[in-house]
Amino acid sequence: MGPIADRIASAIARLYGARGWSTLAAFALVLFVMFPLCNLVVPPGNPFYLSAYWVTLVGKIMCYAIVALAMDLVWGYTGILSLGHGLFFALGGYAFGMYLMRQIGSDGQYRANMPDFMVFLDWNEFPWQWWNSDQFWWCALLVVLVPGLLAYVFGYFAFRSRIKGVYFSIITQALTYAAMLLFFRNNTGFGGNNGFTDFKRILGIPITIPETRMALFAITGATLIAALLLGRYIVTSKFGRILAAIRDAEQRIMFCGYDPIQYKLFIWTLSAVMCGIAGALYVPQVGIINPGEMSPANSIEIAIWVAVGGRGTLVGAIVGAGLVNGAKSFFTQAFPEYWLYVLGLIFILVTLFMPKGVVGLWSQWKNRSA
């Protein structure tokens, strides 16, 4: 074996054991084989048929799971509780939404070669934010750059000023709230409170046909798996051990000669970029993005997903995002008015009885019976 093959082999062994890899393979099989087969090949009416509803729902939840992973890296591993991660998600969504709006071309209500809301506002030309937005590559770049830069600048000042704990959480909450108010304004240039919707095409291909949906679904699944492996690579590296050390004893890590600001800044920015990518995958599947995504409650919900699944485990973040959003889509259909009570109750019960979340139940149960 060459040295590169050696390195890859040792990295594979480091990330997960045999059981972990086989679980991941099973998960990939469901996403990349079962879903396309049951949605595209199996005819409707057959008991194995999966409707577009399920494809969109699971695709959406996978986007949330990427956000939860990003949250777990900063909260579970580094001890930084962000209550503003919804902002980075929404910014990624808006960046890619611009491209989708441009893809509508002149098929909008007004048959103009401009998004409907601009025509409605009597604008004759695109504002500067929309420069080059008809280019896929440019918007894809913005998806990464905008959340990344904002996080970097915000993090630089916050971490350098040694803002920590609940103060940091409150400021992130204020940040997303301020951004929401900004995006509500028509003058900001992103469609005000209606945001972007009525997408028609992506890369020239109709966006609502089953094949496009399945492609977006598969890309989201692949991104989720890549995000999990990247996260796993990080937390099993020396860098990851330093993050956890910052969480547990920041003072000591400084006296060991590490600069915690640099470490926090790196993971914080990476986390924001992951959220941005998740947002960009979310918008074409769900078909809408508006400032509501930046509401403080949305960001708090992200923290709840991670708490429910289990902090500092990565897998727990995915499980938590799945469980809470699964429950949400059930309750908001069956008993819409009770969902927030249920969410609150879940959070309280998890905090009281499952400090390590759902994935921690097994070890909790084992310890008790031992």
Add this chain to the structure above:
Amino acid sequence: MVAMEESLGIEPAPERPSVDAAADFTRAIEHGRPDFAHGVILYLDDISVSFDGFQALNKLSLAIDVGELRCIIGPNGAGKTTMMDVITGKTRADSGTAFFGQNVDLREMSETEIARAGIGRKFQKPTIFENHTVFENLELSMKADKRVRTALFAKLASDERDRIAETLRLIRLDDAADNVAGLLSHGQKQWLEIGMLLMQEPKLLLLDEPVAGMSDDETERTAELFVSLAGKHSLVVVEHDMAFVARIARTVTVLHEGSVLAEGPMDRMQNDPRVIEVYLGR
């Protein structure tokens, strides 16, 4: 043990034949590399610190020689821990100067920079990474390139493993290498923190109550270790355990109300009427 001490030995101060002393000086400051040519490793002059009107340090002046083992004693509130905070950058002095070697101005540096320059600190309450294993605690504190980029792709080299193993033996935790550090006994945690300090290969070690909570046997071994480290490292030990101080001390400094009350050999300090008054009196 002997090999350990050798591997921890500080490099001899470089010869400075250069005539251009000023340029040399700037260069040394730029590189943050302390210059110990004059034999002094730590130099505090006229340091004052006050918290909300409480004068924690009051014109404190202190000089520690290269290779010295200095014990610092004093009643509660004498300013011992504040002094360590000032040296390590945790607290900023209101006035006065603090130099590491004769060129590194500690007052302008962050905690991280001070640690990198070669000052290691053990806290009063053992501060280790409780959720990491003993091995990982030593790995993280090991002298190395501590930037993000390096940490992301770092892989332990075999000589680094050897050094960790050596330190594990020295602090007698080789059987507990893979245990979670939070489960160690109090004395073991103290030793682990000392081990972490040694992994850093600092030139100056500040040890705040290192034997608190240790058994007699552990205390004795700590004394042996410190005495063996002196010479190659400089040590400043703050301790309440007078038997321990008497066992290791060469020079003792007595702090009282934020400044130096007396300084000298232990037996002379124990008979100094001012020291006795501070400890027993009023």
